[in-house]
Each structure stands twice: as structure tokens, then as C-alpha cells.
Amino acid sequence: MAIADNRDLEQYCRETAKQARRAAARLSQLRGDVKNHWLKKSAQVLRHQSDAILTANQEDLDAAPGYGLTDAQIDRLRLDKDRIDGIALGLEEIAALPDPVGEVLQSTTRPNGLEVSKVCVPLGVVFFIYESRPNVTADAAAICMKSGNAVILRGGKEAAHSSRAIVDILRSTAAESHLPVDAIQLVDTADRAAVGHFLAMDHLIDVAIPRGGESLIRRVASEARMPVIKHFTGNCHVYVDNAADHEMARQIVLNSKCQRMGVCNACESLLVHAGIAAQWLPQLGRELIQSGIEIRGDSTVCELIPEAETAADQDYFTEYLGPILSIKLVTSLDEAIDHIDQYGSHHTDTIVTNDLMAAREFASRVDSSAVMINASTRFNDGGQFGLGAEIGISTDRFHARGPCGLKELTTYKYIVYGNGQIRE
Numbered sequence: 402m403a404i405a406d407n408r409d410l411e412q413y414c415r416e417t418a419k420q421a422r423r424a425a426a427r428l429s430q431l432r433g434d435v436k437n438h439w440l441k442k443s444a445q446v447l448r449h450q451s452d453a454i455l456t457a458n459q460e461d462l463d464a465a466p467g468y469g470l471t472d473a474q475i476d477r478l479r480l481d482k483d484r485i486d487g488i489a490l491g492l493e494e495i496a497a498l499p500d501p502v503g504e505v506l507q508s509t510t511r512p513n514g515l516e517v518s519k520v521c522v523p524l525g526v527v528f529f530i531y532e533s534r535p536n537v538t539a540d541a542a543a544i545c546m547k548s549g550n551a552v553i554l555r556g557g558k559e560a561a562h563s564s565r566a567i568v569d570i571l572r573s574t575a576a577e578s579h580l581p582v583d584a585i586q587l588v589d590t591a592d593r594a595a596v597g598h599f600l601a602m603d604h605l606i607d608v609a610i611p612r613g614g615e616s617l618i619r620r621v622a623s624e625a626r627m628p629v630i631k632h633f634t635g636n637c638h639v640y641v642d643n644a645a646d647h648e649m650a651r652q653i654v655l656n657s658k659c660q661r662m663g664v665c666n667a668c669e670s671l672l673v674h675a676g677i678a679a680q681w682l683p684q685l686g687r688e689l690i691q692s693g694i695e696i697r698g699d700s701t702v703c704e705l706i707p708e709a710e711t712a713a714d715q716d717y718f719t720e721y722l723g724p725i726l727s728i729k730l731v732t733s734l735d736e737a738i739d740h741i742d743q744y745g746s747h748h749t750d751t752i753v754t755n756d757l758m759a760a761r762e763f764a765s766r767v768d769s770s771a772v773m774i775n776a777s778t779r780f781n782d783g784g785q786f787g788l789g790a791e792i793g794i795s796t797d798r799f800h801a802r803g804p805c806g807l808k809e810l811t812t813y814k815y816i817v818y819g820n821g822q823i824r825e
Contacts, residue, residue, distance in 0.1 A: 414481030418605035424581035425551035427712035433500030439578035440496035444489035457566035473663030525607035535563035540790040602756035635665030642754035770803040
């Protein structure tokens with residue numbers, strides 16, 4: 402979209418937000434079966450029009466080298482028929498979930514006869530900013546609509562053609578399903594100034610959700626006048642305790658790191674108790690290297706795994722999103738927890754151990770959105786937690802934490818029934 406000057410850009414952003422506000426008012430009143438019909442219809446059409454979506458996606462892939470995308474970023478951008486089917490399945494799973502809107506969270510009758518209920522209601526208008534993930538376009542639209550929220554989607558230019566193809570389908574099926582079409586809007590300009598205009602419109606937009614690189618999230622958190630649900634880096638750890646089952650630990654580490662590297666819940670740093678390192682770590686190192694992983698470790702790690710490179714302190718802070726893993730030996734559970742507290746990002750951290758007391762202490766003291774015991778970090782995901790598709794994984798404390806599903810996109814209000822009571 403060509404916008405002549407900043408005044409025109411600001412007007413475009415304001416009109417988009419006003420349209421979303423009007424659509425949100427209508428959407429909040431719709432029954433759950435109407436929204437579910439739209440979700441199921443959209444899933445069917447996405448599958449039926451997969452060739453058109455793949456053609457659009459190929460335009461984005463062809464342009465990707467010009468944007469300097471890494472292999473991991475291109476992997477996140479790429480669609481195929483299986484991934485489109487996965488997107489469609491995600492919509493169907495959301496349709497099968499209970500509608501949170503109107504749910505009575507608690508209810509009581511006061512001594513004076515007043516009936517007081519606490520009821521779930523939508524947040525309103527969501528401004529969602531994300532990068533290079535066309536599947537997220539459908540997930541975000543679906544989860545916002547199901548929870549009664551209008552959404553303004555500001556995707557990265559890297560996925561512009563893919564996102565437009567998906568949004569056009571979702572808006573078309575919304576019209577056919579008698580939903581307000583402007584409840585889903587894709588920002589039609591790559592001008593970064595548009596983000597600033599939207600972030601200033603707290604009278605029209607209720608919450609901003611950035612999903613992407615740390616610089617994007619920090620910009621949104623700094624400029625937004627409305628609340629922000631933040632997802633900072635996913636520097637996830639696996640700690641292999643002295644009391645770990647060696648084979649279980651091997652499988653969890655390999656899955657956490659290698660099953661899919663370019664995602665926020667992949668393991669980026671491995672902590673190994675020094676008591677088992679000599680016996681267990683060399684074989685794991687060989688398997689990691691065979692999987693194409695570059696290892697950066699402390700001096701003892703480099704002795705046990707000759708191919709490893711010496712880690713700098715910054716390596717332990719880094720979310721690689723690719724084939725690099727930092728490894729450090731620790732001498733105790735306390736040292737492992739202290740390391741995670743210093744270098745981690747409060748996203749996902751795992752302990753592998755057969756010591757129940759160690760597991761409980763780890764779970765109690767590690768301050769992350771999800772703490773795993775004897776399970777892969779890759780399970781911190783809305784679908785894996787039974788929430789359906791998520792709009793992000795919050796590493797914040799307010800107002801949501803961990804995978805943000807339907808309920809995390811609602812708030813509540815009190816509804817009070819009386820029969821003429823007055824306060825004395």
C-alpha cells in the first residue's frame with residue numbers, strides 16, 4: 402500500500418483501529434456456534450486453496466535472501482501442504498474448545514439478596530505484531546475471534562504475500578459466516594512508523610502483543626500506551642542431574658535441541674552435573690555433532706568433547722535458534738538453578754532426575770513460565786498443553802504467563818442482579 406505522507410499513514414492507522422473497535426463490539430455479542438462455524442469453514446477453505454497459499458509463500462521464499470534471513474528464519478517462513486493442513490487442524494481444534502466468553506468464573510448471593518457474578522468478557526481490540534511466521538497469521542486470527550476479540554495483524558514484510566493470502570481467506574469466510582469482516586485486518590504497509598501510530602491509540606486498542614525478536618518487543622514495550630503481553634527470548638535450559646536416568650536424559654536433550662531448532666522452546670543451553678559428565682557426556686556430544694550441532698562449552702566440556710569450542714560468557718545468554726548449543730558442567734542443583742537465574746529468559750527449563758526432592762526444589766525455585774520435570778522443553782506450547790493454538794508464550798507475569806490461549810485473551814466484569822436494593 403502506497404501512503405503519500407505521515408499524515409495519510411496516521412489516518413490509515415486510525416481508520417483501521419476504528420473499524421476494529423466497531424467489529425469488536427459486534428463480535429463480543431456473537432454466540433459460540435457462529436464463531437465455530439467460521440473456524441471449521443476456514444479450515445476447509447485453507448486446505449482447498451492450499452495451492453494458492455503455496456504460490457504466495459513461494460514469492461516470500463524467493464525474496465527471503467534479499468532480507469538476509471537465516472536458515473532457521475526461512476524454515477519458519479516456509480509452508481508446505483502438511484504445514485497448511487496443520488494450520489487448518491489448529492483452527493478445528495480451537496473450534497472444539499469451550500467458548501470462554503460469558504463463562505461465570507464465580508457467583509455468590511449476598512445477605513441483602515444481590516446476586517454477584519464474575520463473568521469472562523473479551524479484551525476488545527488486539528494489536529498483534531509478529532515476524533516471518535505465516536502460520537501465526539491464522540493462529541492469531543482464530544484465537545482472537547474465538548475469544549471475541551478483533552485483531553489488527555502487523556506481520557513482517559518477509560511473509561507479506563503468505564499472510565495476505567491467508568487473511569483474504571479468513572475474511573471471506575467471515576463474511577459468509579455472518580461475522581464482522583473487520584474483526585480481522587492485516588496492516589497493508591511495511592512502514593515501521595505505522596507501528597508507532599497504532600501503539601499510541603490506547604483509546605481504540607486494548608492490548609498489544611509483540612511476537613518476534615527482542616528488539617521488536619523492547620520497542621513495543623517502550624512505546625505502547627496500552628498494556629503489552631511480552632514474549633522475550635527463549636533461552637531454554639535442560640539440566641541433567643546426578644540422579645538422572647542416562648538414556649532418558651539423552652533422548653530429552655536430543656529432542657529439546659534437535660526436533661526443531663528455530664523455535665522459542667528449543668533447548669539452547671545444557672547443564673550437566675559433574676558427577677556424571679565423564680561417563681555420559683562424550684557419547685551425547687558425538688550424537689549432537691552427528692546431528693550438525695556446534696557445541697560451545699567450558700574447559701571440561703572441551704576436554705570431554707574434543708570438537709567443542711570454548712564458550713564465551715555471552716554464549717550462555719544467547720538464544721541461537723539454530724544448530725549451536727552451549728554446555729556447562731555444574732557441581733550441584735544450587736549451581737544449576739543459579740546459572741538459569743543468571744542466564745535464562747524465564748521461558749522453559751527442564752530437569753532430568755530420578756530424585757523427587759531435587760525435582761520439587763527445581764520446580765519451586767526456577768522462575769520460568771513452564772518448568773518441566775523429565776520432559777522435553779518442546780512441550781511448552783499451547784497445543785501440547787491442551788489450549789489449542791496460542792498467540793504467544795508470555796515470559797511476563799502480567800496479565801498472562803506461558804502459552805496464551807483463549808482464556809488469556811479475556812478479562813472479566815461483575816454482573817449484579819438486584820430487586821430494588823439500595824445501600825444504606
